[in-house]
Amino acid sequence: MPPPQYSNMAYSKDRKLRLAYFVSHPIQYQAPLLRRIAREPDLDLKAFFSSDISLQGYIDSGFGVSVQWDVPLLDGYNHEFLPVLRKAKQISFFQPINSGIKSALRMQGFDAVWIHGYSTSTTMRAIFAASSLNLPVLLRAESTLTDRPRSGIKVRAKWLFFAMLRKRVSATLAIGEDNAAYWRHYFGEQFPIFPFYYTVDNLFFQKKCAEAAKGREEFRQSLNLDAGRPVILYASKLQTRKHCDDLLEAFLDVRKTSAPGRAPYLLIVGDGEERAALEQRAKAAEAGDVRFLGFRNQTELPRFYDLCNVFVLPSVSEPWGLVVNEVMNAGRAVIVTDEVGSQKNLVQHGVNGCVYKARDVAALAECLRTVLADEQTWQTMGAESLRIINGFDFEQNVRGLRQALAHIVPGFPAVRSDELIAEAAL
Numbered sequence: 001m002p003p004p005q006y007s008n009m010a011y012s013k014d015r016k017l018r019l020a021y022f023v024s025h026p027i028q029y030q031a032p033l034l035r036r037i038a039r040e041p042d043l044d045l046k047a048f049f050s051s052d053i054s055l056q057g058y059i060d061s062g063f064g065v066s067v068q069w070d071v072p073l074l075d076g077y078n079h080e081f082l083p084v085l086r087k088a089k090q091i092s093f094f095q096p097i098n099s100g101i102k103s104a105l106r107m108q109g110f111d112a113v114w115i116h117g118y119s120t121s122t123t124m125r126a127i128f129a130a131s132s133l134n135l136p137v138l139l140r141a142e143s144t145l146t147d148r149p150r151s152g153i154k155v156r157a158k159w160l161f162f163a164m165l166r167k168r169v170s171a172t173l174a175i176g177e178d179n180a181a182y183w184r185h186y187f188g189e190q191f192p193i194f195p196f197y198y199t200v201d202n203l204f205f206q207k208k209c210a211e212a213a214k215g216r217e218e219f220r221q222s223l224n225l226d227a228g229r230p231v232i233l234y235a236s237k238l239q240t241r242k243h244c245d246d247l248l249e250a251f252l253d254v255r256k257t258s259a260p261g262r263a264p265y266l267l268i269v270g271d272g273e274e275r276a277a278l279e280q281r282a283k284a285a286e287a288g289d290v291r292f293l294g295f296r297n298q299t300e301l302p303r304f305y306d307l308c309n310v311f312v313l314p315s316v317s318e319p320w321g322l323v324v325n326e327v328m329n330a331g332r333a334v335i336v337t338d339e340v341g342s343q344k345n346l347v348q349h350g351v352n353g354c355v356y357k358a359r360d361v362a363a364l365a366e367c368l369r370t371v372l373a374d375e376q377t378w379q380t381m382g383a384e385s386l387r388i389i390n391g392f393d394f395e396q397n398v399r400g401l402r403q404a405l406a407h408i409v410p411g412f413p414a415v416r417s418d419e420l421i422a423e424a425a426l
Helices: 031-038 101-107 121-132 152-166 177-187 202-214 216-222 244-256 275-284 301-307 322-328 361-371 375-389 394-408 418-425
Strands: 017-023 043-049 078-081 084-086 112-116 137-140 171-174 193-195 231-235 265-269 290-294 310-313 333-337 353-356
Touching: 017 101, 017 121, 031 043, 031 394, 101 121, 112 121, 112 394, 121 137, 137 394, 152 177, 171 177, 171 394, 177 193, 193 394, 202 216, 202 301, 216 301, 231 244, 231 301, 231 322, 244 265, 244 275, 244 361, 265 301, 275 290, 301 322, 310 322, 310 361, 322 333, 322 375, 333 361, 333 375, 353 361, 361 375
Parallel strands: 017 043, 017 112, 043 078, 112 137, 137 171, 171 193, 231 265, 231 310, 265 290, 310 333, 333 353
Antiparallel strands: none
């Protein structure tokens, strides 16, 4: 069965296309992207949030600490918080419960609806509401075919779920190659899928990393790190599935064979349930060259990205890993597992880093030895990281979004005219 068509939703160039965006809460990675989309002169974007949890400060279940983001989350784009019938301290399928979804779509004259995820009652109700109003729906989510093991019953239930969902979704937006394979698997090879890869604000991170470079040696000294010794960085939640323990074991192995005065440091930025066990293991191994630095906010991270020589994300079941995008903007080599979703798009083995089989500590240790073999290696790989990440930016997102909208809203241009391009640049 083909996806639903909306030939009656013709677009007129005399007005802006009105696009409603539904997402659980303001997200630090998405805010700059929404600001960029809002600058499109022929698009009128409005974001609808289920919760303001990220604005109030909250206990992040992964970090295990109170989090309040230090970057603007609402500036530069139109938005509205949906009425709340049931408040929540965490986001889950039934928390919070919102009202006013269908009335907002009906009364505000939208041409299309973009949904982020299908794991909350609000996003699912937004899909049904749009379908009932004959509005085309774009769906974006993080899922991959390897994100977690599932029983036979759950797999069959998922097929039934997607058979229902497919009738109500016009096209999907893929965050990367693994995610695109997921949509093809459940929706079929012919279902329309458009590239809308996971990106970060490249300009922000490149600027902040360049600023951090000016004070790099002072920052190194503040962490009591000797000059001339390479730095390995981990920056993520200290959860079991992130497997910082594998990195610690690989680091200890590499340290044993390092030349005098050339043993690397390991910086662990983040917090979470595994921190105590990791600290105990490092203490037992008398690894005084491991630094546990706790949770650091968005504006603090570029200093660590600039300081390191190689970044490692040893996760399993990682849908993407946006921290990889961030550190590549510092021009650094990266090592990730084959279960990190971004690796197929961002990490070229032997070019800008390494990809190894998840949970293979020996392979990770060998990757570290390869990257840290000499300064020329990590510098060359870092330069390649910067080259690659420059092609994964918000402009690419805008192109993918426009292509998707042109497919589901007849008459909307997939490519802006020269006149509109000039207007957007102002």
